[in-house]
Amino acid sequence: MIGTGISVNSITARRRHPLARVAVVALALGLLGGGYALTAPNGSTADAAIASGKADDVAQGKSLFVAHCASCHGLNAEGTKKAPTLIGVGAAAVNFQVSSGRMPAADAGPQAPRKPRAEWATDQAVDQLAAYVQSLGGGPTVPSAEQVDPAKGDPAKGGELFRANCIQCHNFVGAGGALTYGKYAPPLNPATPTQIYEAMATGPQAMPVFNDSTITPEQKRDMIAYITHVRSQVDPGGSGLGRIGPVTEGLVAWVVGLSLLILASIWITAKKRRAA
């Protein structure tokens, strides 16, 4: 596990190297010039391509990218006015955004909502796309099945980290919450363990990044264990009322409780009208 952490770090560190930017820009310009060069001139990105998949996948991913993503993110993922560059966001970001249906975005709202996946976005297509973007500039990779296995995490430890880092936006059970200007922290219930991990590692949209050196992969797995444990747990006290706290409780007290009691009081005191 530690090994993974360090290797991701080193990729991230190289990605953040000032020269990496220059290299990336040079690469983008070269591609724009008309050359259909697939092999990246940068050592680290080539490593990443190899690490995350076959060169075929990268090629397939490229064509998927051109077909479905390039209109906003630019032909070579360099970014446009509409959408940011994807160079360096890593395979994890692609997997998160596309597998959760957020990308391709439907329209320009304050935030891309979770929705059913695009038809073309099969698991294989997502992997290929991710491999392509990974090949462009490194970044966080998709976690292994073991890294996100809730059974291997400690939910009690994860709960403490979850309360320290996540609930201020996502609420105490991950029911979601409001942010500024129409943005919101989405509910965590539909998110798969892999997506939860990827969201922490990549910081999609307004969400901050929790990189592996500050919140270790084990700690992320503990949090996943807590989130999945609590969301699958029964509500022993009856309906959970959305698990968003006192707002729905108050609503139920008035709409159900007081209404029922007022009906009872009407029944007790009602008079039959005598026929006139």
Place this chain on the structure above:
Amino acid sequence: MNAPPKAIAGASTFVDDRIGAGNFLKRNLRKIFPDHWSFLLGEIALYSFVILLLTGTFLTFWFKPGMAEVTYTGNYAPLYGVKMSEAYASALNISFDVRGGLLMRQIHHWAALLFVGGMTVHMLRIFFTGAYRKPRELNWIIGILLLSLALLEGLTGYSLPDDLLSGAGLRITQGVAQSIPIVGTYVSFFLFGGEYPGHDVISRFYSIHILLIPGILLALVSAHMILMWVQKHTQMPGKNRTDKNVVGAPFYPAFMIKSGAFFLFTFGVIALLGTFAQINPIWLFGPYTPADISAGSQPDWYMGFLEGALRLMPSWEINFLDHTVTFSVLIPALVPLGLVMTGLALYPFLEQWVTGDRREHHIADRPRNNPHRTAIGISGMTFYGILWLLGANDELSANFHLDLYSTTWFGRFAIFIGPAIAYWITYRMCIGLQRKDAEVLSHGVESGVIKRMPNGQYIEVHTPPAEDIAEHIRGKQEIPMLESAEDGEGIPPKGARSALGRLRLKMSQAYGTDRVPLTDGHHEEGHEEEHAGVGAGDRKELH
């Protein structure tokens, strides 16, 4: 049955020989209680209070009001091994390791919500029917005290489990206390035994929550009941009902059974909620630490309006001479609560001052028949309602995808405009309803029978209203006005010479003017012509 059973007779004789209870029972057994569904609203609060005392006592058997740190080793797995306060651990223990503990906790909490809810609707009923008028002003004030104490009781109870949500409420309470000019820092240090959160506040709130406030509440509730009993209940206008009598069912046996049934309904509905609707799931919140908070941290509903006021307020703080006054906390924490509670407490006396009415009232007003009072009430409810809504603006924003700041801006304007619009609409609605009443009395109600006149005109036949309805409508009472008549020399009466006096006179006239006087059901000629199209024929049907 010709004689009471021996057991009852024997016991009664024993008691009567010693305390003369017979005299009391003679006067009171057949005490008359008028029937109206809205007269039972206060009982929701009364019976919730009884349920709170019962379930609360149960909870104290296991709850440990301590802030010492313990490591949780109970049955709730996701918190196993987590460090927490004794109070939180024991609250978890009640929920998961005591049979019926979770049910009692939930019933206690639901009963608390309905306690304040019942008080609120009861108070609104009293207000809109003018049942606070002489001789009931004292009981009205007792009611306001009860409501204020209930809020405090709720606040202290909400804090006891020491979970992350309750701690957020406590933190806000502390922040507000600390902002009070001059004494705030001392208030906070004395309340918390030093710096926040300290190690004392839970045990202090515990004794306030289970002893001090319930004791006062119990005393005031008793006084409230005794005054109601002595003054006899108000009644709705109707046939043979006057300010000098009370019409209804006797306490023994009918009202007693009805009350008992309503207690059981209240307990039953609360038990239903406690079974099927989870409330305050403290195990999901985690233990309190001042470093963490959850999105959507909210108070219980009755504190929501204060939360909304705090959210609505723009930032405003002044520094002078090395001291700080933070209006962005003080104004929202004190002004809405002060306005609502003081306004309610003073209303009976202000109304008397404006109308000059010193008579006793035992017939309740129908809300439409005092349009200004009703409009003021709805206006106040709108004010409260907007703050209340804003107290949940984050949940509204998250669940309906609204822009958070837009909801705040909406509230900042609506808090001033909303009550004014509500006042105008309500006033017009009251006048409209009064017209409807007048029409029912003068024209009768539509019978659904269409009749063709010899001249080819179609009319709908109107029939006179049922007697009880007509009497109910005729129960409308005039609102008295101050004497405004200038005497022969054009000099206004003594009280109306100052600016305040003139204002009072103007208000009195506005408040008391009856815009839709009822006719007695017999029609003057002019009236008939006005409605000739409908009229002519159906008059014959009526008479």
Place this chain on the structure above:
Amino acid sequence: MTEQNEYPESGRVRARVIGTPPADAPIVDTDPIHAPEGVPGVIPQDPVKARKAERLVALLFLVTFLAGAGFIASYVIFQVGTIDKTAASNFALGGTLALALLALAAGLTVWVRQIMPKYNLVQERHDMRSDDGTREYVKETFVQGADESGFVKHRLLRRTLLLAAAPLGLAPLVLLKDLGPLPGTALRHTVWGEPTKDGKPRRLVVEGSGQPIRAADFNSPGGILSVVPEGYEEDLNALAKATLILLKFRPEELKSGTNLNWTHDGIVAYSKICTHVGCPAALYEQTTHHILCPCHQSTFDAADGARVVFGPAARPLPQLPIGIDEEGYLVAKSDFKVPVGPSFWERGDAEAEARENAS
């Protein structure tokens, strides 16, 4: 108990109940269910309907009996211990209890509505005020008693009594003094300013795991961490003032409001305690650099010294001067320069003072 319509011994309460038995009949004689017909205000029910209702009431009472027995059985059968068991127990106990109560309530209501007679009885009211004679009597008695007591005449007695009462009245207030220590300057300092045991600067550690943070590891722009002081990870009093949020920026993102001398390589530390009423303000949007407080939605611009951009908070979140120690871990260089958390009366314009001291 034999006279119903007159109360000769009590002048005030002369409630005359129309429709109750004549004055000479014993009240307990009257079985209300079989009240004689023709008495005004007591309208008996149709006996056929009443008999039908009786069967319904009996059924409802039986349901209550069964549900009540079920409650006791549930208590014995359903144990607690796990969350699923608790759920089953809560469901069984609550369901039987609610059913028992509601069935009993419904039974009583049907009883009172369909078996007992309809009542339309009238009772007289009387003015609440006592009559003039009584008032006069009370007034005279009061004056007489006051004179007899000598309270008015004996001035010395009166004054010393009032004097004697004053300190006793204050005593309960005095006793409350030890509720808490005086504030002193406690609100102006946090544990970040206290030296550690070995005299080194205090490290920042991750809340929840207690790990120190190497600046080189906290290297993803848009990153956030909730941070507590080393050695005080579980001291709630310390955390209530000293908790931080640690943010990582790209250097070009930082604006003039942020004191760059107090940052390290784009890493900035702000107090997590909201300056409004003290909730942890920690909703961070890495795209806008907004820090939002979930309690009352005060919003701070983290890139610009956490100045307030929306909401009721009046002051920015204080920034903590941070640096690294020789091992590369983040440490506090000093305490906050201004008091953290909500405002208080003695606070004053600490920001202006801090600026003066700095220049």
